Amino acid sequence: MARVRKTVTIRDVAEDADVSLQTVSRVVNGGPNVRPQLRDKVRASIERLGYVPSLAAQRMSGSRSYIILAINDRERTLADWRERRGTDWVDQMLLGGILTCSKHGYRMMVELIDTHSDHVERELGAALSALQPDGVILTPPHSENRLITELLSARAIPFARIGSDVAGPGIPMTMGDEGAAHLATTRLAELGHRRIAMIAGPSQYSLSGWRIEGWKRALAEAGLPHEGLLEAGDFGYESGTRAARALLARNPDCTAIIASSDQMALAALEVARDRGLVVPRDLSLISFDNTPIVRFTQPPLTAIDQPIAETVSRAVEQLIARDEGDNGGQVIEVAAGLVERSSTAPPPPVSAPARA
Amino acid sequence: MARVRKTVTIRDVAEDADVSLQTVSRVVNGGPNVRPQLRDKVRASIERLGYVPSLAAQRMSGSRSYIILAINDRERTLADWRERRGTDWVDQMLLGGILTCSKHGYRMMVELIDTHSDHVERELGAALSALQPDGVILTPPHSENRLITELLSARAIPFARIGSDVAGPGIPMTMGDEGAAHLATTRLAELGHRRIAMIAGPSQYSLSGWRIEGWKRALAEAGLPHEGLLEAGDFGYESGTRAARALLARNPDCTAIIASSDQMALAALEVARDRGLVVPRDLSLISFDNTPIVRFTQPPLTAIDQPIAETVSRAVEQLIARDEGDNGGQVIEVAAGLVERSSTAPPPPVSAPARA
DNA sequence: ACAAGTCTTGAGAACGCTCTCAAAATGCGT
DNA sequence: ACGCATTTTGAGAGCGTTCTCAAGACTTGT
Structure with a gap:
């Protein structure tokens, strides 16, 4: 409507509403002591002129930078x-x-x-x-x-x-990393899995520890062992490959893996495929993060949704x-929360010569 | 090193270097006319005091907001x-x-x-x-x-x-949307495909038009038809499903599809799977965008990498x-550029009863 | 050596806002 | 009505920078 108008400042509003700068400032910032009548008048001017305070100026004078x-x-x-x-x-x-x-x-x-x-x-x-x-x-x-x-x-x-x-x-x-890991582990235990492995994140992340704790707690509650079922990666794909290989080589009877990141879960999926294992028939998989990629893998991955x-x-x-x-x-x-997709199922009936 | 020091301002630097504010400002902004000797002195003060200009103040006085x-x-x-x-x-x-x-x-x-x-x-x-x-x-x-x-x-x-x-x-x-579509289409034509379809984006996007143009140009250069091989989506997954279904239903002899987004390509992949088509054996697929998801589909998708x-x-x-x-x-x-992965291959030898 | 430049430096205003503090207006109890 | 407390309003300084413009220090040509 206007031409290349110069910036509208608080001064323009003050003049338009015929009040002081300070009053406009109070209205803008929801200051406490302004007569309703004046407040409305100022608001109208602000509206009409399209005034918006300059962030920079606010920062300069006030205490906040927003x-x-x-x-x-x-x-x-x-x-x-x-x-x-x-x-x-x-x-x-x-x-x-x-x-x-x-x-x-x-x-x-x-x-x-x-x-x-x-x-x-x-x-x-x-x-x-x-x-x-x-x-x-x-x-x-x-x-x-x-x-x-x-x-x-x-x-x-x-x-x-x-x-x-x-x-x-x-x-x-x-x-809620501890709780999330506990949730995922418990779900797998409920499905009947007895050898539930975890690919953890790097130890310098506190959350890696919490997840391990949640996993161990759920395992303990279900009367399941955790020995030899833990590997750590760095959240990246390659580390997931290494960890999954190690895990499956060491535990042929492992029927479920929880990975501490989507990338590592993807890697585990690939490793399983290489070993001729079908997910979820032979191996269940739950990942952490629930990034967009895990919806489009084959099968789509059940995942912990990090909020x-x-x-x-x-x-x-x-x-x-x-x-x-x-x-x-x-x-x-x-x-x-846990988003269930198609990478989890009961363990294969024969597979586990568990109590060997 | 210091205690809860107040912000270091240009004034502090000026005092420390025993020059005027203006000179410091010139040094900071690479101003032209400052004696090297003074410049170095000021620089040293800036360094020592750890001075960094305040964005807000710069915006206030100067013409730029950075x-x-x-x-x-x-x-x-x-x-x-x-x-x-x-x-x-x-x-x-x-x-x-x-x-x-x-x-x-x-x-x-x-x-x-x-x-x-x-x-x-x-x-x-x-x-x-x-x-x-x-x-x-x-x-x-x-x-x-x-x-x-x-x-x-x-x-x-x-x-x-x-x-x-x-x-x-x-x-x-x-x-380079025109060129990219041309590139993808040409590659498919070189592989031997004769019926190359496109799932375009919505028409309000200029780039949708450009991609169609590139596709048509490549088709024309290869002496191939484009009639009936075009469908439009809205870049979303669902629209891709609709488009792919329509395309394959109408063109049983279609052996390649270029999708204008990864989501639509994913949908096409799913549709193909539903129809019993194996990608890339029965159908080649190239998507636009090359977002992270297309690396982890089965098979990984060949894609145009949008820069x-x-x-x-x-x-x-x-x-x-x-x-x-x-x-x-x-x-x-x-x-x-075109990132080749595993969703593209020569068309099936028997498939095309093309010149029926 | 002198006027006329050019380079270097600095002083002071200005940017748009919020602070602090004081003045004016209002309310209230008696 | 009167004084006192409270609410409402405004004036002016200040935030940390860059801008404009003028003054001082050098050059340079003749």
Whole structure:
């Protein structure tokens, strides 16, 4: 409607509504003491002029920047990208974050950082200085990276540690890994499996440990053994291949595998195929993550659905609402679910010369 | 090293180096007229103090915001998310964008907008006012959305139109869709296929047309017909199922299909399986996009690799370098490649009672 | 050696907003 | 009605940068 209009500022609104800047500011920010009549008048002006406060200016004067920063590892992201592995984790985290941020008038930014080297401090510091975010979201394995958490708490920037439940600064948030592994294992036990193996993730991830615990607990509850049924990978495809081979070579009587990532499950599926095993007839398979790829494999994989987006969303809300009383170190947990598809079935009747 | 230090500002650096604010600013921004000696001194101070300019302050005073905005459709993104369809496109675009932005000291932000409704102007306007980005990246189908492009040019914000080559404001960028379709079709023709079908995308996407053109051109060059071999979908799985069924029902002699998206290719794969056709023995299949899922289907799909990340990266560079002479409406094209996997093979020897 | 440049440096305003604090208006108890 | 507490409004400074413009320090040509 207008021509190349210059930016509409709070001053324009103030003039239009014939009030002071301060009053407009109060209306915009839902300030408490404004007469309803004036408030409406100002609102009308804002509407008419199409005024939207400038994020930069808000940051400059106020205490908030309305920015939540999500940290990701540059190397890993780059590698995933080059090799066209899915970066579904990033996806999910972004979506959960962006959606929730925008609901509260915040924005989410993603920062790629070299989290391995000692550039961490430098790079993260630069990002924090430039952006001055109101909160930061850390995902595994950064959630327990000392350099990072210390830098953040030194700067007094609130942050959420996803996939970490240790005490310390930052809001710990978990995704029910122990419970999820327990759930998957129990389901397999119920189907009749007696030799249920697990391909775990790398030990530097806390969640790897939790999953192993859940698996062991379910096994114990069902009176099943776990000895020799554990292998660890690094979440990647190749490591899954190695682990699955080792597992099946060592345990010919193994009839079910839980893999700690979709990529490793895919690898296990391939290994099974190589060994002439038909999934799920001869071998049941459950994966962690439930990224889009597992719906299109042959057969589609039963998977633990990690509520990443939901968790990040919760994290954002925690960060934004931090003002209203500190969350006293209480771990926040979002539970995972099991999506049953076609890679799970009862074990073959003859297969197990178990109690040999 | 320091305690809860207050933010280091340009003033601190100026004092430390015993020069004026302005001189520091010049050094930071690579200003032209500074004595080398002074420059080094200032650099040393910056280094020592760990100074990083505040984005917000830069935006406030200067003309640039160092922000590039990428527009995505909220509904579609949300749907993809809920149904755990891969949002690889978003991924790729983000990665290409973020990486290139950070290389130039810029940041990329993603904005989800209701691009269908008439909220577009409102929502986009709000985002532009709040963020005041230095550039905007539009992806299909927004690249040719009048409301959007006009709003952007009215505000004089440079933008790139990915997947669009029409004249007008904004930098047009394409990904060689015509050439890619031609390449895929030609490859199939070389393998000996005579009835090569295409499942196209929706017509409101320019690239759908280009792909059809490339397919027809290759067919014509090989002396093959195209009549009755074209179906259109909406890029989604279900539409692919419908299209593939129609195609195969109408053309029992069809031995190859090119699908305009991975999801539709997946659907075609499933349809073929239902009809008892073995891919690639009885039917060859090539998809567009090359998202991570097509590597893990049975068989893995041969696919056109859309250089999304690369294109977005180029777009960002164009936007950042816009100052140095307008890009006179010349279309920028990044070529796509063909990734051969196992869904393509020569047609079955007997199959075609073609010249009936 | 002098005027006329060019290069280098700095001072001060401006960007758009929110803070703090004080002034004006209102409400209330007696 | 009167004083006091409370609510509502506004004025002005300040956030950290870059911009404009002017002053000082060098060059250079003659």
